[in-house]
Amino acid sequence: MSPKKSFLTRLRDWRVGTTLVMLVVVAVWLMPTAGLLVTAFRTKTASVESGWWTALADPFHTVWSIDAFKSVLFSEQWNLADAFMNTLGIAVPATILPITFAAFAAYGFTFLNFKFKEAWFGLIIALMIVPLQAVIVAVLQMFGAVDAWLMTIPGNEYGDLKLSGNYPAGWIVHAAFAMPLAVYILRNYMMTLPSALIEAARIDGASHFQIFWRLIIPMSVPALASFAIFQFLWVWNDYFIAYLFVGDKPVMTYQILSMLGQHGEGWQIVMAGSLISVLVPLTVFFSLQRYFVRGLTAGSVK
Amino acid sequence: MTDLLNNVFLAISDVMQNPVLSSVLAIVFGPLATFGLYWLLNKLVSLIPNQKVRNAIEPYAFIGVVLLLVGGLLVGPTIQTTVFSFMNADSTEFVGFKNYFKLFADPNFFITIRNNVLWIAVVPLVTIVLGLLIATLTDKLGKAREQIFKSIIFMPMAISFVAASSIWRLNYMWDSGDKQIGTLNALIKAVGLTPVNWIQNDTFALNSLMLMVIVIWANAGFAMTLLSAAVKAVPEETIEAAAIDGATGAQAFFRVVLPQIWGTVISVFITVLISSMKIFDVIWGMTGGNFHTNVLGVDFFLQYFIYLNTGKASAIVVLLMLAIIPIMIYQIRSYRKQEEIR
Numbered sequence: 001m002s003p004k005k006s007f008l009t010r011l012r013d014w015r016v017g018t019t020l021v022m023l024v025v026v027a028v029w030l031m032p033t034a035g036l037l038v039t040a041f042r043t044k045t046a047s048v049e050s051g052w053w054t055a056l057a058d059p060f061h062t063v064w065s066i067d068a069f070k071s072v073l074f075s076e077q078w079n080l081a082d083a084f085m086n087t088l089g090i091a092v093p094a095t096i097l098p099i100t101f102a103a104f105a106a107y108g109f110t111f112l113n114f115k116f117k118e119a120w121f122g123l124i125i126a127l128m129i130v131p132l133q134a135v136i137v138a139v140l141q142m143f144g145a146v147d148a149w150l151m152t153i154p155g156n157e158y159g160d161l162k163l164s165g166n167y168p169a170g171w172i173v174h175a176a177f178a179m180p181l182a183v184y185i186l187r188n189y190m191m192t193l194p195s196a197l198i199e200a201a202r203i204d205g206a207s208h209f210q211i212f213w214r215l216i217i218p219m220s221v222p223a224l225a226s227f228a229i230f231q232f233l234w235v236w237n238d239y240f241i242a243y244l245f246v247g248d249k250p251v252m253t254y255q256i257l258s259m260l261g262q263h264g265e266g267w268q269i270v271m272a273g274s275l276i277s278v279l280v281p282l283t284v285f286f287s288l289q290r291y292f293v294r295g296l297t298a299g300s301v302k
Numbered sequence: 303m304t305d306l307l308n309n310v311f312l313a314i315s316d317v318m319q320n321p322v323l324s325s326v327l328a329i330v331f332g333p334l335a336t337f338g339l340y341w342l343l344n345k346l347v348s349l350i351p352n353q354k355v356r357n358a359i360e361p362y363a364f365i366g367v368v369l370l371l372v373g374g375l376l377v378g379p380t381i382q383t384t385v386f387s388f389m390n391a392d393s394t395e396f397v398g399f400k401n402y403f404k405l406f407a408d409p410n411f412f413i414t415i416r417n418n419v420l421w422i423a424v425v426p427l428v429t430i431v432l433g434l435l436i437a438t439l440t441d442k443l444g445k446a447r448e449q450i451f452k453s454i455i456f457m458p459m460a461i462s463f464v465a466a467s468s469i470w471r472l473n474y475m476w477d478s479g480d481k482q483i484g485t486l487n488a489l490i491k492a493v494g495l496t497p498v499n500w501i502q503n504d505t506f507a508l509n510s511l512m513l514m515v516i517v518i519w520a521n522a523g524f525a526m527t528l529l530s531a532a533v534k535a536v537p538e539e540t541i542e543a544a545a546i547d548g549a550t551g552a553q554a555f556f557r558v559v560l561p562q563i564w565g566t567v568i569s570v571f572i573t574v575l576i577s578s579m580k581i582f583d584v585i586w587g588m589t590g591g592n593f594h595t596n597v598l599g600v601d602f603f604l605q606y607f608i609y610l611n612t613g614k615a616s617a618i619v620v621l622l623m624l625a626i627i628p629i630m631i632y633q634i635r636s637y638r639k640q641e642e643i644r
Contacts, residue, residue, distance in 0.1 A: 018439050019447060025436065026454045029519065033457075035472045035485055036465075051483045052472070082321040089325025093332030100336050101368050108364030120365065122634075127376045129630045131580045133602040134619045137386060137612055138379030155307020160315035167328045176375035179368055208360060209344040237462030239583065249321070253464040257587060260468050267472060267483075274465040285460035289453065296524065297531050 040068060040275045044266035068272035078255055078269070080276055086249040089167050090242060094174035095232040099224055101175060102182035107212050109183070110190040111198055121187070128180040132240060135173075140244065143169055165248035173241050178231055185295070189223035190216065226295025229288050233281050252277040339367070380623075387616035401617035414596045417510055418625075421581055421597060425514050425521075426574040430567060432518065433525025437533050438555065452530070456523030463520075467587030470516045474500040504594040513595060516584050521577075525570050532566035533559065565636075572633050579626055598622045 005013070038052040041064045046055065055062040072078045108114075109121050143164040151159050163169050193216065201211050217224070239253040256273045259265065285292060318324045343363040350356040362369075390397050405411045436455055440448045458466065475484025476499040482488045487497035500512045536559050544554040560567075582599025585591060591600040598618055605615035 015443055018443060022436075022439055022443070022447070022451050025439075026451055029455055029458070031485065032469045032473050032519070036469050039472065048483070049481070051485065051488050053485075053488070085321035085325040089321070089328040092329045096333040097336050100333070100340070101371065104340060105365045105368040108361050112361040112364060114358070114361035117361075120369065123377075124368065124372055125634065125637075126630065127372055129576075129623060129626045130376050130380050131599065131619065131622060131626075133582075133599060133615075134383050134623060135376060135379035137606065137616065138382040139375060142374075142379070153307075155304050156311045157308070158312075160311040166318065167324070167332070171332060172371070173375060176371050179372050179376075183368065207344070207348065208364070209340075209348075212364075233460055237464075239462065239464050249324075253462050256464050256468060260464075260471060260587070270468045271472070274468045278461045278465050281460045281462070282457070285457070286453070289456075293527055296527055 036271050036274055039267050040271040041065060042268050043067070044268055047267040047271075065268075068266075068268040069276070072255075072259070072269055072273045072276065078259065078273065080252060080255055080273055083250055083252045083255045084276070086246075087236060087242075087251040087253075089249065090170045090174075090246060090251060091232055091235040093167065094171045094235045095228055097171050098175040098178035098182055098231060099228055102179060102186050102227075103217065103220065103224065104212070105179075105183050106186035106190050107208070107216055109187045110193075111195070111211075111216075112208065121183070124183050125180055130177075132177070135176075136244060139173065140164070143245065165246060167246060167249065170242055170246040173245050174231075174235050174238070177241075178234075182227055182231070185227055186220065186223055189220060193219055222291070222294065225288075226291040229284060229292045230295050232284060233292075236281055343367075383616045384620055386612050387620045389613050389616075391611040391613050393612050397613065401613045402621075405614065405617055405621075410596070411601075413594050414598060414601050417507070417595060417597050418579065420507055420510055421514060421578045422575055424511070425517055425578040425581075426571050428514075428518050429521050429525045429574050430529075430571055432522045433527075433570070434529050434567070436522065436526045437530035438559075441530065441533055452523075452526065455526055458520040459523045461520075463583040463587055466516055466520055467584060471501075471588065474512060476500060476502075501589060502593045507594070509589065509593055510595050513585055513588055516588070517578070517581065521574060525574065528566055528570050529563065532563035536562045569633070569636065572629060576626055576629055576633075579622065579629075 035052045038055055039047050042052070042055055043063050043065045044067075046063065055064075072080045074081055105124075109117065147159060147162045147164055150156055150161055150163065153161070197215065198211055201215060206214070237253065239251075239257065242249075242251040243254050252273070256270065256277055259270045259273050317327070340363070343366070347356060347360050347363045350359065386393050387401055388396055388398060390400075436451070440451050443451070472483075473485040474487075475482070476487055476497055477483065482491050482497050484497075484500075486500065490497055498508070501509055503509055540558050540562070541554055544558045549557065580599055581597055582603070585595055585597055585600050586603065589595045591597070591604055596604070598621065602615050602618045602622075605611045605618060
């Protein structure tokens with residue numbers, strides 16, 4: 001037998017057929033997004049008059065423009081630059097807070113003993129069934145009551161200090177909805193950590209609080225990271241919670257949905273806005289894909 | 303004194319008006335306050351002199367915040383919504399099952415239910431089949447190609463339903479005249495067929511099916527990722543043994559691979575099933591529930607915000623939750639089984 005493989009064998013090993021099939025699948029998957037990418041850089045007239053592919057067919061005679069980006073970012077009407085900051089102001093704390101809450105709770109459920117432990121844990125997990133719609137009415141009322149109470153504070157008669165419409169309202173709701181999955185995933189992870197280590201630390205006189213911060217948190221970084229990415233993407237992409245509870249601070253998804261409602265302004269506006277809004281999640285996703293996938297395989301998805 | 307406080311609160315609210323300042327403050331102080339809260343809780347617990355009492359209370363310094371949070375924002379409100387579903391439009395008096403009777407007397411509500419049934423019949427199955435197909439096809443392609451292909455399929459999962467809606471609105475655009483700037487209709491015209499109004503044409507629920515395409519596009523990557531991990535865990539020897547016994551590729555897949563990954567298939571199926579039952583965001587962004595594409599999740603918003611009927615809106619949510627509960631019980635049971643195996 002000759003040591004060199006024949007051309008045909010190598011071709012078969014390379015699986016040309018499967019590759020071609022996958023190339024077609026991938027092309028179908030990317031095609032919708034291509035329209036987004038191209039249209040964002042077109043002029044208003046062009047985007048309304050002709051399909052996006054006509055710009056690609058004759059790229060050197062097409063008038064490319066970044067006017068749409070300038071308009072969506074800085075115009076009085078769209079102001080995505082501010083919306084970007086608002087989104088960040090919701091998303092970062094609404095990622096860190098629930099993870100902190102869930103990590104403490106997961107520690108309690110893994111390493112501490114108390115009454116009704118399994119029942120409490122079961123209850124938290126079972127809350128995965130609660131859809132957002134089930135709580136909207138009551139939570140809006142509750143936040144309204146909190147605001148009314150805040151107005152009784154001397155000096156706050158005009159309601160300058162209030163919960164509804166501000167960031168903390170969004171953080172709280174996001175945190176509550178993240179809890180069931182976060183506690184489940186983190187407890188599952190902590191159960192794999194060696195409990196002998198914790199017992200040894202206890203004998204040395206360390207408190208549970210110290211063990212949590214010095215031992216468990218550093219060892220749980222992979223699980224914490226994968227859930228953090230997951231939660232950040234979820235909050236960044238959220239529309240409803242931000243719209244309902246943080247109305248004073250319009251986020252990007254809100255602005256883009258109103259652009260979509262008025263696409264008489266031209267498709268380039270909607271697409272430039274959408275493109276800006278997906279930059280952060282796509283960067284997070286592609287740079288941290290490994291952790292994200294690990295998080296998915298560890299638990300399940302909302 | 304009150305004047306001073308007035309100004310303090312006004313100043314705070316002014317600062318909060320500035321998006322850059324307020325988000326920076328939020329990012330710094332939100333987490334700091336959280337860490338402070340737990341530090342304080344544990345400090346308080348450590349001050350309890352009696353060790354027995356301390357041991358009994360300490361767990362709640364760890365889980366207490368979460369219990370309060372889910373109790374106050376998930377359990378309480380859900381119970382309240384259930385109560386509202388037995389009350390009138392502005393929740394001032396009890397009306398018994400009237401909201402439910404009214405819903406089922408409304409022919410439009412049956413279209414809503416039919417759409418929900420369509421969503422759960424189509425989306426989970428197609429998502430699984432596509433995900434499994436891609437997972438199996440990419441499995442033997444070598445690392446580089448597998449990574450690239452899978453990343454592309456997975457990418458739509460990272461973007462918002464709002465961005466997905468704007469992308470697909472452009473794809474589904476339809477023009478009554480001759481000028482088709484929507485991708486799909488341009489393709490259809492190119493092969494000589496008549497362009498279709500994908501969003502409004504509800505013959506055989508066509509528009510609902512087109513909305514499902516968006517969700518499948520977005521979710522296939524999720525199914526692919528989990529199933530791909532399962533396929534890779536199938537021992538190579540079992541497939542080789544089947545090949546030696548003369549099994550074809552398809553036989554080996556259905557008789558050897560599939561049974562071994564069945565647990566994952568079911569759990570992905572249930573996850574997609576539950577999210578299809580709860581579906582609302584894409585429909586909200588694409589049609590707002592018009593043109594007979596309404597589903598329970600969207601109908602809630604219409605009843606609550608447009609028709610201002612809290613009673614009916616709550617009844618819709620309760621029906622939705624009743625439909626999800628049996629599936630959830632099944633899933634929790636299978637989680638338990640998995641844990642026992644571990």
